[in-house]
Amino acid sequence: QHGHGQDHSGRDAGPERDKPVGGTTHAGLQAWVDEVAALTTPDEVVWVTGSQQEWTRLTDKLVAAGTFTRLDPEKKPNSFHAASDPTDVARVEDRTYICSVDERDAGPTNNWMAPEEMKEIMRGLYAGCMTGRTMYVVPFVMGHLNAEHPMFGVEITDSEYVVVSMRVMARTGVSVLRRIEELDADYVPALHSLGAPLQPGQADVPWPCNETKYIVQFPEQRMIWSYGSGYGGNALLGKKCYALRIASVMARDEGWLAEHMLILKLTSPEQQTYYVAAAFPSACGKTNLAMLAPTIPGWTVETLGDDIAWMRFGEDGRLYAVNPEFGFFGVAPGTNEHTNPNAMRTINLGNSVFTNVALTDDGDVWWEGLENTPAHATSWKGEDWTPDSGELSAHANSRYCTPIEQCPILADEYHDPQGVPISAIFFGGRRRDTVPLVTESRDWVHGTFMGATLSSETTAAATGQVGVVRRDPMAMLPFIGYDAADYFQHWIDLGKDADATKLPRIFYVNWFRRDDDGDFLWPGFGENARVLKWAIERMEGKAAAVETPIGHVPTPEALDTTGLEMTPEQVEAALAVDPEEWKQEIPQIEEWFARFEGNLPTQLQVELDGLKARLGLL
Ligand code: GTP
Ligand code: SPV
Ligand code: MN
Numbered sequence: 001q002h003g004h005g006q007d008h009s010g011r012d013a014g015p016e017r018d019k020p021v022g023g024t025t026h027a028g029l030q031a032w033v034d035e036v037a038a039l040t041t042p043d044e045v046v047w048v049t050g051s052q053q054e055w056t057r058l059t060d061k062l063v064a065a066g067t068f069t070r071l072d073p074e075k076k077p078n079s080f081h082a083a084s085d086p087t088d089v090a091r092v093e094d095r096t097y098i099c100s101v102d103e104r105d106a107g108p109t110n111n112w113m114a115p116e117e118m119k120e121i122m123r124g125l126y127a128g129c130m131t132g133r134t135m136y137v138v139p140f141v142m143g144h145l146n147a148e149h150p151m152f153g154v155e156i157t158d159s160e161y162v163v164v165s166m167r168v169m170a171r172t173g174v175s176v177l178r179r180i181e182e183l184d185a186d187y188v189p190a191l192h193s194l195g196a197p198l199q200p201g202q203a204d205v206p207w208p209c210n211e212t213k214y215i216v217q218f219p220e221q222r223m224i225w226s227y228g229s230g231y232g233g234n235a236l237l238g239k240k241c242y243a244l245r246i247a248s249v250m251a252r253d254e255g256w257l258a259e260h261m262l263i264l265k266l267t268s269p270e271q272q273t274y275y276v277a278a279a280f281p282s283a284c285g286k287t288n289l290a291m292l293a294p295t296i297p298g299w300t301v302e303t304l305g306d307d308i309a310w311m312r313f314g315e316d317g318r319l320y321a322v323n324p325e326f327g328f329f330g331v332a333p334g335t336n337e338h339t340n341p342n343a344m345r346t347i348n349l350g351n352s353v354f355t356n357v358a359l360t361d362d363g364d365v366w367w368e369g370l371e372n373t374p375a376h377a378t379s380w381k382g383e384d385w386t387p388d389s390g391e392l393s394a395h396a397n398s399r400y401c402t403p404i405e406q407c408p409i410l411a412d413e414y415h416d417p418q419g420v421p422i423s424a425i426f427f428g429g430r431r432r433d434t435v436p437l438v439t440e441s442r443d444w445v446h447g448t449f450m451g452a453t454l455s456s457e458t459t460a461a462a463t464g465q466v467g468v469v470r471r472d473p474m475a476m477l478p479f480i481g482y483d484a485a486d487y488f489q490h491w492i493d494l495g496k497d498a499d500a501t502k503l504p505r506i507f508y509v510n511w512f513r514r515d516d517d518g519d520f521l522w523p524g525f526g527e528n529a530r531v532l533k534w535a536i537e538r539m540e541g542k543a544a545a546v547e548t549p550i551g552h553v554p555t556p557e558a559l560d561t562t563g564l565e566m567t568p569e570q571v572e573a574a575l576a577v578d579p580e581e582w583k584q585e586i587p588q589i590e591e592w593f594a595r596f597e598g599n600l601p602t603q604l605q606v607e608l609d610g611l612k613a614r615l616g617l618l
Contacts (some may be wrong), residue, residue, distance in 0.1 A: 005345050010017050021047035021174055026181045028183050032189055033137055036156050040193060041128045042135035051172015058160045066206040067352075069160055072363030077350030082161060084231060084382050085207040089238070089356060090397045091233040091462045093478050096215040098245065100482065100483045105219070107483030108595045113190060115218055118225075122214060125195060125227050132198025132290070139177040139187075140170040141311065142324035142416035151247070151324065152180050152329050159208075162235050165353055168182050168327040168401050170238040188236035188246055195445035213584065216421060217241060219249040219481050232329055232355075232399060243308045243324045244479035244530040250274040252482060256312035260475045262290035263305040263321050263420065265411040266532055268336050269298030269600060274536055275413075277321050277474040277504070279424035279451070280460030283397070285428065285511055285524075287330040291409060292340035292528030298562055301529065302411035303342070304420060305404075306330065317499040322419035325404065331461070332357050332398040336367040339525045344401075345408045350401040356380040358393035367394035396460035424535055424587055428509040429456030429472065434581040435510035437522055437559075437574040438531045440538055440552040444495035447506025450489050450551070451605035453589050454508070470590040485599035492601050508551070510575050513574055521574040523564070548577040549614035579615055586612060 014125055017541055024030050024047075025528040038044050048054065059080060062068035068080040098110040099118045101110045106112035113121075136156040141147075155166060195210030213228035226234060233240040247258035261277040268274075280286050290306040305323025314320045328346065332354065335343050347354075353495045357368045358377040363436060366377055375394055379385040385393045389484050404410060427450055429435065435455075441447035458468045462478065471477070473484055480487045497504060507533060511524045534554050537543035545552035556571050568576075593600050 004290040010266065013056040014291060017049055017051040017174060019049070021049055021177065023047065023098050024181060029180065029187065029406050032154075032158065034279060036062050036191060037135055039123065039126050040135060040158070042130035042133055042158060044134045045135055046136050047177070048136050048138045048173060050167060050175070055167060058164050060590075062160050062607065065160075065204060069218065069359060070543050071354075071364075071365065073350075074483065075362075075364045076348065079347075079350045079352045080354065081357065081365055082353060082355045083207065083382055084204075084356055085209050086381060087207045087211070088229050088231050089358065089395050089463075090231060090460060091478065092213050092215060092229060093128050093462045094465065095213040096478065097217065098481055099216055099218050099221055100221075105245065105482055107480070107485060109477060109480065109484045111235065115221075118214075118216055122216065122225050122227060125212065125214070126191070126193060129193045129195050129197050129227075129475075130158040131334075132200070132202065136160075136163045138163055138166050138172050138307060139165060139174075139178070139180060140238050141174040141176050142170060142238050142247075144169060145176060145179055147417040149182075150179065150185065152176065153238055153249070154187050155190040155192055155243050156261060157235070159230050160193065161230055162192060165232075165401050166238065167564055168353065169236055169329060170326050174324065186222075188222050188224065188242050190242060192226045192228070192235055192237055194230055203415050211248050215241065217245045219246065219480055222250070234617065236329070239308070239325070239329065242308070242481055244476070245481035247324075247481075248479065248487070249250070249311065249481040251310070252486065252575035255494070255588070256310065257491075257494065259311065260307065260427075260479055261287075261305075261309035261321070262286040262307065263309050263323055263418065263422075264292070265302040265304060266289050266536065267300045267302075268536060269432050269546075274539075275304070275321065275420040275422040276424045276426065276532065276535075277311070277422050278428065279454075279477040280428040281430070281456040281459070281472045281477070283331050283459035284430045284456055288340050288525055289528055291340055291407065292527045293341050295563070296529050296533060299529050299533060302409045304414050311419075313494075313498060314421065315422075317512055318384040318421040319498075319502075319504055320419040321422050322417065323404075325506045326400060327403050329399055329401050330409060332365075332367040333394055335400075336370050341368070341616055342407060342409050346406045347400050347402045349406040351401055352405065352532050353577050354398070354400050356395035356398035357400075357558070358385060368392055396497055422504045423539060424606050425504045426507045426509050427451045427474065428511065429441070429454050429475075430512040431455060431457065431458070431469070431510050432512065432514040434578070434585055435513065436553050436577055437510060437513065438534065438554060439508045439548070440535070441506040441508070442597070444500065444506065445603050446551065446607060447493060448491045450486065450506060450508045451491070452604055453592065455588070457512075463541075470586075471588070482589075483599065485596040485601070487510050488604060489601045492603055497538070501597065505535070505539055515570070515573065519543055521570055523566070527564065530564070547613060549579060549582060550577055553577055582611075583615055585616060586615070586617060
């Protein structure tokens with residue numbers, strides 16, 4: 001059942017996988033591909049097979065075009081460095097739209113335009129936009145090909161970088177296409193163009209893109225149109241656009257959850273296993289927690305996913321999570337042998353693409369926080385860089401794109417289409433003050449309130465100002481494909497219909513609290529296992545907590561601090577709930593809730609009133 005190699009469509013070698021695919025017997029898909037080709041006028045249409053030979057052809061082509069630099073195979077076999085256009089480095093939230101038929105369905109947190117209006121604009125942009133380029137048709141499946149209801153997509157793109165990256169991040173290729181044909185299946189059409197046609201004789205640039213960008217979801221049609229960007233979440237459409245924005249709408253309609261969550265397996269010294277999901281906003285620690293190397297003896301962590309979880313209730317009443325992805329698209333800066341040894345081992349096996357990191361003189365990659373600072377390197381901007389350049393060598397949102405199966409601590413259950421039963425959900429954000437290291441919610445609705453009011457400082461993962469505190473509900477602010485108030489209601493409804501004893505317990509964490517000198521109070525990374533341990537012991541009824549206005553917080557003794565280099569005062573500061581700080585938080589939560597006008601679930605207003613009362617504000 002968990003046999004490796006069973007549904008690894010796309011990544012297996014073998015000449016039979018490299019036969020050209022001329023088209024499809026799926027009439028709807030063929031018609032869509034023909035229609036897009038007629039509109040975008042590429043020189044050529046190529047159906048992607050997913051073979052190793054195809055990977056080699058495309059990466060060779062990218063090297064020849066100057067997009068890729070091949071890394072030293074001794075250091076990183078079959079791996080490549082890419083530097084983007086300096087304006088195309090992150091998700092563009094201000095250019096991201098939910099084009100629902102009814103504006104109300106996009107809610108107050110999404111950009112909206114009427115679908116027909118958007119389509120007219122974008123058809124204008126798409127007209128002739130692939131001239132001089134190849135149009136690739138990439139059949140893919142999010143999740144398992146042998147899932148009960150496989151979640152198909154087809155991305156059309158004019159970017160070889162996207163084809164190559166999609167092969168790492170999703171199961172792609174001819175075996176997926178054959179399954180779509182056999183089942184005459186529905187699929188999410190996902191159209192992507194760099195918006196950079198080439199006229200005859202016009203020289204290409206290493207990273208084509210367009211100043212004008214649109215990342216558009218049509219939720220009713222389950223369709224994605226993206227234009228102008230080659231960057232990760234804007235261009236690899238299986239990821240945020242499908243697996244979160246479109247899937248969250250499907251999940252609302254069908255009674256499940258599509259969440260911005262890692263999934264990990266935790267085994268205690270007593271060999272009890274627990275599966276944990278955690279939602280932190282972009283660049284706030286999911287990948288690092290997912291691959292955590294615990295510092296406390298006897299505890300082990302295995303990885304199931306680092307960014308996206310699809311969760312549905314099983315017949316036994318428990319909530320099961322699967323990771324729909326096939327690779328990691330991880331933040332490079334800060335990754336090293338201490339913070340994330342398992343990510344290092346994954347990427348050192350090769351078969352990876354590194355975007356906007358520095359290139360060393362000996363054909364390796366480097367970024368801020370990595371060991372062995374080079375005396376000289378080429379920065380992500382293509383400039384000479386030395387340690388005293390006074391500039392970052394790698395962009396703060398530089399990324400590695402690497403196959404999940406190379407992760408040395410990948411849990412076997414990753415291969416199970418049923419997923420794993422979740423015992424605990426962690427919400428977390430990046431806050432320098434106010435929010436303690438960990439808080440346990442009283443129940444599902446209180447946990448939903450914690451998620452709905454989650455706040456975090458903005459990061460380089462999206463364009464715009466960095467370090468600004470904003471509400472990021474369930475770490476899904478940029479990814480909820482419908483009205484966020486309806487999304488909160490959906491969370492509450494799922495809890496109401498479930499057996500409360502089987503629901504995951506919900507916790508709220510903050511690894512990023514600072515002391516008066518501005519240093520992190522909590523060492524984080526592998527030490528976060530101590531927080532996981534406390535949470536498990538709470539669920540087992542073994543660990544102590546103090547009741548505070550915001551929920552249950554560990555007593556300093558209940559948190560395992562053995563061997564931790566922290567003074568008791570520092571531990572207390574990390575755990576502190578300061579009512580004065582929380583009183584200042586209330587107007588921000590009220591302002592946030594006010595955005596939903598009459599649509600906010602009353603249970604959340606009740607939770608807020610309870611918090612205010614406990615703070616002495618009512
Ligand atoms: P996305 O891929 O954008 O969704 O990000 P992510 O949530 O997976 O974040 P990731 O784990 O890549 O961490 C982002 C940044 O936070 C990196 O620079 C990490 O080094 C840093 N980070 C992660 N965990 C911790 C922690 O426990 N403590 C501190 N201080 N920093 C952390
Ligand atoms: C994020 O920004 O949350 C990411 C990277 O995981 S991207 O794929 O660009 O969305
Ligand atoms: Mn993410």
